[in-house]
Amino acid sequence: MDRLAIVVPCYNEEEVLKLASEALRGVLEDLVRKEKIAPDSFILFVNDGSRDRTWELIEEEHAAYPVQVSGVKLAGNVGHQFALTAGLITAMEMSDVTVSIDADLQDDVDVIEEMIDKFHAGKDIVYGVRRERRTDTFFKRTSAQAFYKLMGLMGVKTVYNHADFRLMSRRAVEEFSKYKETNLFLRGMMPLIGYQTDSVYYDRKERAAGESKYPLKKMLALAFNGISSFSVKPISMILGIGLLIILVSLLALAYALFSYFTGHVVQGWTSLILSIWFLGGLQLLAIGMVGQYIGKIYIEVKQRPRYNIEKVLSSIEIPEKSGREAP
Ligand code: UDP
Ligand code: MG
Numbered sequence: 001m002d003r004l005a006i007v008v009p010c011y012n013e014e015e016v017l018k019l020a021s022e023a024l025r026g027v028l029e030d031l032v033r034k035e036k037i038a039p040d041s042f043i044l045f046v047n048d049g050s051r052d053r054t055w056e057l058i059e060e061e062h063a064a065y066p067v068q069v070s071g072v073k074l075a076g077n078v079g080h081q082f083a084l085t086a087g088l089i090t091a092m093e094m095s096d097v098t099v100s101i102d103a104d105l106q107d108d109v110d111v112i113e114e115m116i117d118k119f120h121a122g123k124d125i126v127y128g129v130r131r132e133r134r135t136d137t138f139f140k141r142t143s144a145q146a147f148y149k150l151m152g153l154m155g156v157k158t159v160y161n162h163a164d165f166r167l168m169s170r171r172a173v174e175e176f177s178k179y180k181e182t183n184l185f186l187r188g189m190m191p192l193i194g195y196q197t198d199s200v201y202y203d204r205k206e207r208a209a210g211e212s213k214y215p216l217k218k219m220l221a222l223a224f225n226g227i228s229s230f231s232v233k234p235i236s237m238i239l240g241i242g243l244l245i246i247l248v249s250l251l252a253l254a255y256a257l258f259s260y261f262t263g264h265v266v267q268g269w270t271s272l273i274l275s276i277w278f279l280g281g282l283q284l285l286a287i288g289m290v291g292q293y294i295g296k297i298y299i300e301v302k303q304r305p306r307y308n309i310e311k312v313l314s315s316i317e318i319p320e321k322s323g324r325e326a327p
């Protein structure tokens with residue numbers, strides 16, 4: 001039977017930690033009883049350099065439930081995306097399948113069962129998708145929607161209304177671990193892994209306790225990071241604008257010459273206006289061209305895997321990846 005690891009990044013979560021542990025242990029117990037996961041499945045709390053009693057509480061939970069509760073302590077605060085990555089990669093060696101979820105219980109723990117069912121049906125990544133955002137403030141809702149729209153426009157593939165509540169099979173996490181980039185935007189990386197994916201839907205609840213650790217500043221940083229880590233479109237846009245302005249300068253040429261010959265101009269205007277438009281366009285074009293190379297360098301230095309081979313048919317024996325058993 002498959003061993004499940006539930007990975008929970010925690011930053012200053014002393015108010016919800018026990019609640020989260022209790023709720024998630026409930027889920028584990030239920031799934032073990034239904035024989036959907038192995039009895040030694042566990043929760044992995046990742047303490048992201050909390051300054052409150054979060055780690056002490058994790059230690060207490062581990063002492064009380066040594067099998068069900070494990071913990072990882074990061075030496076300092078590295079932020080949600082890195083903390084989650086640390087948890088996933090630690091869990092990779094210890095489990096067959098992982099589910100990542102926030103500590104605040106905003107995501108519905110009851111759909112984990114559905115995720116596991118989809119995993120058993122052969123899916124490698126199962127996205128938890130929020131059905132609606134009734135409990136979010138108007139501001140959070142609209143800003144989040146604008147965020148997904150903008151990402152789409154910039155050519156970053158993401159799953160709409162999916163945050164970081166997701167199931168990943170061991171081989172999906174292994175593939176993910178090959179992405180060595182430091183500018184992490186997990187939601188954008190998952191679709192690059194490939195394999196069969198699916199979604200489960202739920203209503204997002206209010207935080208069980210404590211405050212959001214994602215103020216507007218961090219949200220904007222995440223959005224900017226998402227775009228700038230995935231897309232070279234902004235550079236291409238500069239190039240496009242440069243070309244456009246050079247085109248406009250040709251029109252301006254026609255207009256200026258026309259004005260010059262019909263005599264309605266101040267001395268020096270024609271050459272001045274033409275230089276402004278043409279040089280402006282030329283400069284943008286040049287910046288855009290240089291940008292194209294920088295864009296390529298940026299894609300090269302990421303050294304992302306170029307493909308992910310799922311299966312090979314051959315009579316020659318090749319070692320299998322730690323694969324899933326046939327469903
Ligand atoms: N988190 C973290 N490190 C940070 C900030 C947040 O590990 O620097 C964790 C936090 O403990 C929570 C999750 O990331 O489990 C999501 O944060 P939060 O619920 O505050 O974000 P929101 O739901 O308000 O966007
Ligand atoms: Mg939250």
